[in-house]
Amino acid sequence: MREIPVRDPPAGEWPAGELESPGCCPVCGGSMRERLHDDARDRIFFCAPGRWTLWRCAECRSAYLDPRPAASAIGRAYRGYYTHEKVPSGSPGGPWCFLQQAVINDWLRAHYRVRRHPWLPLGRFLLVFLPRYHRSVGQWARHLPRPGPDSVCLDIGCGRGDFFEVAQACGWRVQGLEPDPVAAGIARGRGVRVHTGGLPATGLEPDAYEAVTLNHVLEHVHDPGRAVREAWRLLRPGGILWIATPNLGALGYRRFGVHWRGLEPPRHLVLFHPASLTDLLRRAGFDPVVGMPASLKPLRNFASSHRIASGQDPNDEAIPVPWRIRLAAFIAALGAWLRPAWGEELIFIAQKPRLDPNQKETGPGDIQAEGHEESRTQPGEEPNRVSCARTEPAEDETERD
Ligand SMILES: [Zn+2]
Structure with missing residues (x-):
């Protein structure tokens, strides 16, 4: 029987001069908070030294690191990140x-x-x-609407460009934006235009895209409010923003706590609740904002979280998963099927309003809610509340997926 190795997080502390404090909630600007976890460590990619404290905002229920790596030094946390790996060749038959x-x-x-x-x-x-597969296929296509003849989709934080082939299969022209030059180089190898850069200052043309996708990117940014406002700027009127991010309301988090795979300190700076992400998007001017049920696949997260709690390498899929963890994941899938707010991920689609509500353009159609949660900006609501000034990052900040 194979001996399962135990891995320790990197020794030492994150350099004190490369830390910063957001001072208040990076999502809503609230100052009331409670301590969720002390001593959170990088037990996923084992490359970031330090012990991290996670706080929960009492106003919007998002969680955030304080202190956290400064934007200028965050690259230290991405050495050995998976986007540096070459794209696997061939496909299973x-x-x-x-x-x-x-x-x-x-x-x-x-x-x-x-x-x-x-x-x-x-x-x-x-x-x-087959609801499990139906949701998976929808999420695989990122719930993109049918494209118009010249519709362009921008995948921000595209990594190695794994999504390009899917977007093209759905009929979209696609571009990527990636701050990591190694990953961007791999993505360009797929023959797609990939810009080097990241949120919140992308430097790209405004009103240029019919769709922008952020697949597990928003939790990595220092100022998510500025990030979604930048996505709004890049979109044409009527364009859609698609977001996937870990869900702090997940049943997996309730079971595993500080060992939950979705926390991933210190790369995940912010973690959202369904309501806090909805409010963030509405304040940026998106309307409507629609929550979609995530795919019903909690087993991978549960297995990784179990390995983290056991001191094992969470990425080592050769380690057997105990049956009690498989059973817990099955129950979590059932729970997320009944109540999407318990899913491991949050999936949101938000639309930049058309200039004229009666105007029909050649771009994608309106969001189809398909019976999912929808919220609209209320009359008189402030459309662009700005989060606290202490969270403003440097202009050359780059973010990663
Ligand atoms: Zn908050």
């Missing part, structure tokens, strides 16, 4: 993969009018009866 691809291609044909082979006629209806 076998009849099951062939069937899955055929079903997905029929779904693409129905949603995006894109013809790809192989495809299984009426395969889309199989997905309706």
Whole structure:
């Protein structure tokens, strides 16, 4: 039987001169807070020294690190990050993969009018009866609407460009934005235009994109308010912003606490609750803001969190997962199916309002709520509340996924 190695987080402390304090909640600017965890450490990529304190805002229920790595020094926390790995070549084969691809291609044909082979006629209806796979396919396509003839999607924090092929399969023209030059170089190898840079000051043209996606990026930024306002600036009127980020309301967090995979100190500077992310997007001017159910796959997070709690390497998927953890993940999937707010991730789509409500452009259509939570800006509500000035980062700040 294989001996399971134990890994310790890096020794030493984060240099005191490379720390900063946000001073107040980076999401809402609130100053009332409670201490959630002390002694949180990098037990995921084992590259960031230090012990971190996580606070929960009493006003919006987001959590944030204080102190946290300064924007100018955050690169220290990304040495050994997974986006530096080369893209795996080839794809798994076998009849099951062939069937899955055929079903997905029929779904693409129905949603995006894109013809790809192989495809299984009426395969889309199989997905309706399999909620786990139906949600996974929707999230895989990032719930993008059908593109117009010249619609461009910008994937911010694109890493190695893993999403490019999916966006193109859905009929979108796609570009990437990535602060890490190594990852950006790998992404360019896919033949896609990739800008080097990050949030909140991207330096890109305003009103240039029909869709902007932030897949597990927002939790890495020092000022999420400025980040979503920058996304708003980049979008054309009627364009959509798609966000995925860890959910502090997840059942996995309730079970594993400081060992939960989603915390990932000190790279995750902010963690959201469904309501706090909704409010952040509304204050930036997005309307409507729609929460989508995340895919029902908590097992990976549960297995990683269990390994963190056991002092093992959470990325070592060769370590067997105990049956009690598998059972807990199954129950969590059931819970998230009944109540999306308990899912491991938050998935949100937000639309930049059209200039004229009666105007129909050639870009993507309006968000289809599909029975999910929707919120609209209330009359008289302040559209652009700015978070506290002490959180303003330097102009050359770069962020990573
Ligand atoms: Zn707050």
